[in-house]
Amino acid sequence: MSSYNTFRDFYEKELRPDLESIDIRRRTTNKKVLTALTLTAIAVLLEVVLIPGNTSFPKPAPIIITVMAGLITAGVAGKSFKDEYKTSIIARIAAFADEGLLYSPEGSIPKDEFVRSRIFLQSCDHYSGEDHFRGRSGKTEIEFSEITAKYLSSSGSGVKQRNEYVTFFKGLFIIADFNKNFRTNTIVLPDTAEKLFGRFGQTLQSAAFGRGELIRLEDPRFEKEFCVYGEDQVEARYILTPSLMERILVFKNKWNKEVYLSFLNSRVYIAISMDKNLFELRPFRPAADYAFLEESLRFLTLLTGVVEDLNLNTRIWTRE
């Protein structure tokens, strides 16, 4: 990052020449996708008109096959461009944000890490992720990716039974080394009960099943935003010092999203709820769109900034 004064400078000198050739390919890809979709539509139309009603096979079968073939062809064309764009441009923006940041467009935080964090207790029946970054800031190792987690919900019974996947988390998931050693699990969740029901909400919180003991902390602003569960009253406070509570509040306000934290095995797991799909160029947006690239950099800086935000590099305790 140091060799360039600003991102604009880096963009003009390094990215722009490549972005122009990528943009030509983007337009070609769009044409391919549009052609595939148009041909599919024509084929479906012909099938509807030409296939007689009294065939030996069900009439929708060829139509379904045609639609699927068309969508797969369009999808493959679109994906190969998306991958190329991510490996050549987003990876370089990551390196600009932090030289040691490794990027894997199709990688993600492993499912078992997500489940182990115990932030969400729902059964994780469908899990997917992308845009995985891994790096080190000072003494702190950090990795993050986009995650979508769903559980299977069934309604009705017998032949009327309907199964559908319901999303319980979509957003960013971060894992970073914590600067202290600890044995037990402490979880910080957004406080919806207290916000909605005030003091009665506190009573509801203490009855949260499967979450361990409710930890009531002394900072009223923190208590208003979050509720904390832990296995050990002292260790939870050893982790959540007044200073860290303050830092978590600032971090939450910076993102202005629902933020969940779990402290486990001397690491901190952070989930940030977000609908936006980051690092994804829309097909009809020019590849050289500066605002989009700058936004990607801004998010990367915010994400790697978590080490600084939570002061994770301060190692004055026994953890090296």
Add this chain to the structure above:
Amino acid sequence: MLYTVIAAAILLLLTAVLIFNSLIRRKNDVENAFASIDVMLRKRYDLIPKIVEAVKAYMNYERELLTEITELRIKALSQTLPAEERVQVDNLLGTKLTDLLVAVENYPDLKASTNFLQLQGTLNEVEEQLAASRRAFNAAVTIYNNSIEVFPSNIVASMMKYRRRTLFEIPAAARDEVSAKPPVNMA
């Protein structure tokens, strides 16, 4: 009519039993939290001789401070010390230990010693755990005090002769420590 009276009496008795049990639980939580402060203090007492041993060869001008720390430790460990006084001794011991870590800044050789750095890391950890235990104790006391003062549990509490407990005053030095600012720059 009789059934209503019996039902009301049973309900009243049940409520009293629930309040009684919850008060006992809260009192035990306070005692438990107090014991955890004691555990952390013992960790600190165990660490002090090691620290004094590690620094005394390097520190020529802080002999007095080292002697003071050693004496305070012995005093704090004495069985006969009243509880109030012991709190004061412990707070003073905390301040003196911070002074010691500040003084270490003047001895570059000592600051570079691996043994000392390890001990300093452990001390920071113990101090932070101590601060956490005191905060846990205060949280338990707040819940206990609230429950013996609000209606209707205050009636049961007065029958059980439960009295308000005082909160632990966290010394200014410990407050600085919990602010996650290193007492000594380790860079």
